[in-house]
Amino acid sequence: MSSGISRADVEHLAGLARIELSDAELDRLAADLPAILEHVATVQECVSRQADDDVPAMSHPLPVDNVFRPDEVRPCLSPEDALAGAPASDQQRFLVPKILGED
Amino acid sequence: MSELTRLTADQAAQAIAAGQTSSVELTRALLDRIDAVDGAVNAFLHVDTDGALAAAEAADAQRAAGDATYLTGVPIAVKDVFTTIGQPTTCGSRILEGWLPPYDATVVAKLRAAGLPILGKTNMDEFAMGSSTEHSAYGPTRNPWDLARIPGGSGGGSAAAVAAFEAPLALGTDTGGSIRQPGALTGTVGVKPTYGGVSRYGLVAMASSLDQAGPVTRTVLDAALLHEVIGGHDPLDSTSIDAPVPAVVAAARRADVKGLRIGLVRELQGEGCESAVQARFDEAVQLLTEAGAEVVEVSCPSFVHGIAAYYLVMPSEASSNLARFDAMRYGLRVAPEGVNDPSAEQVMAATRDAGFGDEVKRRIILGTYALSSGYYDAYYGSAQKVRTLIARDFAAAFDQVDLLVSPTSPVTAWPLGEKSDDPLAMYLADVATIPANLAGVPGLSLPIGLAPVANGASGAADALPVGMQFLAPATADDRLYNAAAALEALLEDRWGGPLLDRAPTLEGAAR
Numbered sequence: 001m002s003s004g005i006s007r008a009d010v011e012h013l014a015g016l017a018r019i020e021l022s023d024a025e026l027d028r029l030a031a032d033l034p035a036i037l038e039h040v041a042t043v044q045e046c047v048s049r050q051a052d053d054d055v056p057a058m059s060h061p062l063p064v065d066n067v068f069r070p071d072e073v074r075p076c077l078s079p080e081d082a083l084a085g086a087p088a089s090d091q092q093r094f095l096v097p098k099i100l101g102e103d
Numbered sequence: 104m105s106e107l108t109r110l111t112a113d114q115a116a117q118a119i120a121a122g123q124t125s126s127v128e129l130t131r132a133l134l135d136r137i138d139a140v141d142g143a144v145n146a147f148l149h150v151d152t153d154g155a156l157a158a159a160e161a162a163d164a165q166r167a168a169g170d171a172t173y174l175t176g177v178p179i180a181v182k183d184v185f186t187t188i189g190q191p192t193t194c195g196s197r198i199l200e201g202w203l204p205p206y207d208a209t210v211v212a213k214l215r216a217a218g219l220p221i222l223g224k225t226n227m228d229e230f231a232m233g234s235s236t237e238h239s240a241y242g243p244t245r246n247p248w249d250l251a252r253i254p255g256g257s258g259g260g261s262a263a264a265v266a267a268f269e270a271p272l273a274l275g276t277d278t279g280g281s282i283r284q285p286g287a288l289t290g291t292v293g294v295k296p297t298y299g300g301v302s303r304y305g306l307v308a309m310a311s312s313l314d315q316a317g318p319v320t321r322t323v324l325d326a327a328l329l330h331e332v333i334g335g336h337d338p339l340d341s342t343s344i345d346a347p348v349p350a351v352v353a354a355a356r357r358a359d360v361k362g363l364r365i366g367l368v369r370e371l372q373g374e375g376c377e378s379a380v381q382a383r384f385d386e387a388v389q390l391l392t393e394a395g396a397e398v399v400e401v402s403c404p405s406f407v408h409g410i411a412a413y414y415l416v417m418p419s420e421a422s423s424n425l426a427r428f429d430a431m432r433y434g435l436r437v438a439p440e441g442v443n444d445p446s447a448e449q450v451m452a453a454t455r456d457a458g459f460g461d462e463v464k465r466r467i468i469l470g471t472y473a474l475s476s477g478y479y480d481a482y483y484g485s486a487q488k489v490r491t492l493i494a495r496d497f498a499a500a501f502d503q504v505d506l507l508v509s510p511t512s513p514v515t516a517w518p519l520g521e522k523s524d525d526p527l528a529m530y531l532a533d534v535a536t537i538p539a540n541l542a543g544v545p546g547l548s549l550p551i552g553l554a555p556v557a558n559g560a561s562g563a564a565d566a567l568p569v570g571m572q573f574l575a576p577a578t579a580d581d582r583l584y585n586a587a588a589a590l591e592a593l594l595e596d597r598w599g600g601p602l603l604d605r606a607p608t609l610e611g612a613a614r
Contacts, residue, residue, distance in 0.1 A: 016475075020439065025464065032465060036469065043412050050492065057488055057490075061542055087430060098446055099447045
């Protein structure tokens with residue numbers, strides 16, 4: 001697979017990641033990323049060279065089971081503490097910019 | 104510099120217990136040292152003078168009342184990635200500038216419960232992304248051995264604080280080597296425990312399946328003492344191992360490698376390693392052999408693919424974890440320029456552009472790409488398979504030997520700015536440390552000597568520290584401490600004292 005990544009691709013990815021990149025940043029990332037992608041793409045060759053053609057994927061270093069705790073009320077953050085770092089708050093709620101467009 | 108600041112944590116604990124000094128006196132001496140040298144080193148992002156002294160007074164009272172733990176009263180520095188009530192937690196990022204977390208990380212709560220005064224928060228690459236601490240939004244930390252060089256990263260602040268005698272103990276985190284590599288580059292001891300051995304609750308996440316907190320110290324015994332304070336099961340971390348902490352302090356005191364089978368990882372030495380680093384490594388291996396260890400070479404053929412797998416797994420997890428910085432509930436909020444009545448999405452995108460640095464953006468974009476539909480199987484899926492292959496290499500190696508060793512870093516500390524324009528070159532320096540994170544096994548870096556700096560190289564030092572990495576099977580952390588303590592004793596015998604005795608005193612360092 002080609003590891004080509006264009007400036008337009010970077011701009012699209014930045015949109016998905018909700019980062020408004022400047023033109024200079026887009027230029028820089030479009031210049032940096034191809035070499036990095038070319039290197040990371042070698043994982044495919046490594047896997048395809050294995051005699052074992054069904055290597056399992058490992059998402060986590062430990063066998064992870066679901067962890068349950070008793071369903072009981074415990075102390076938690078007060079509304080004041082939870083809101084203490086908020087850029088804006090009102091009536092014990094986070095105050096956010098509009099989430100819907102005008103039309 | 105006060106002699107108190109030169110004490111190891113073990114010596115300080117004994118001196119306090121014997122009434123030769125107090126926690127307040129020791130804490131004051133360290134705060135004075137920070138005041139004298141940190142303008143030049145920049146290891147700390149925040150110093151909590153009042154909080155540390157109040158905790159020291161409480162520790163002395165705890166001692167007087169007879170309910171002290173071993174390390175009660177011994178001060179510590181905490182990497183700025185752990186949440187701390189009453190002290191800002193920024194992760195070296197503008198997006199969290201001045202953020203005061205409403206809760207303590209579990210390890211921080213454990214430090215407080217054990218009576219260790221927290222001196223302050225240490226500098227780091229932004230969100231722990233980097234190998235040099237140059238990616239901090241608050242300026243780089245400098246290597247105490249040579250202020251023109253990097254201290255390693257991401258935990259350069261913790262390592263430099265300990266190396267510069269600003270703290271006997273520090274906490275770090277290690278996702279791909281961020282405790283061990285700065286340890287090697289600053290002549291200090293750094294341990295990445297088994298994944299799940301130390302709670303991640305309250306540790307601002309970069310890559311959740313790789314992140315692990317651990318000790319940063321000047322001696323192996325000190326690391327073990329701190330490991331026992333911070334380790335153990337935490338119901339607030341669902342990946343925390345529900346088993347007792349390995350007997351690391353007993354192992355560090357045993358310090359005997361007779362009959363131990365030690366494997367040299369063929370793929371992590373030789374080619375690609377600076378020759379002086381390889382020479383110090385070979386000498387250390389020789390000492391282990393003379394002390395009765397049985398040393399053999401082992402092959403871990405998939406390790407060389409670790410960096411490629413890591414730079415897919417880590418950015419993928421990071422791009423997801425850092426989605427929480429959305430300008431809505433805490434942290435920075437920036438309005439986009441020239442937009443009337445902006446939407447939440449526009450505010451979010453403007454804030455993330457203003458608040459994140461270049462390396463963080465690079466990794467978020469890389470992770471977003473790797474997780475995109477159409478690329479997921481080829482990139483992230485293959486990386487997860489390489490992870491399995493690396494875990495299999497470890498399993499096969501540990502069938503033959505008790506421990507693995509390699510140079511921690513193939514290179515010594517480089518001049519500030521040298522790799523800033525070449526992110527891939529910086530990534531490649533982590534070749535030896537990454538496999539342990541991918542497989543979840545524990546690792547320790549021990550200073551093993553100095554490598555001469557090439558003639559004509561920039562910087563003030565004529566020699567720089569080299570580290571040896573020890574790797575053990577999951578949950579066998581005690582083996583690291585046993586072998587490293589044995590080698591440490593042999594080396595200090597040869598040197599006539601600790602390696603850090605040869606570091607510049609930094610007295611008169613410009614503020």
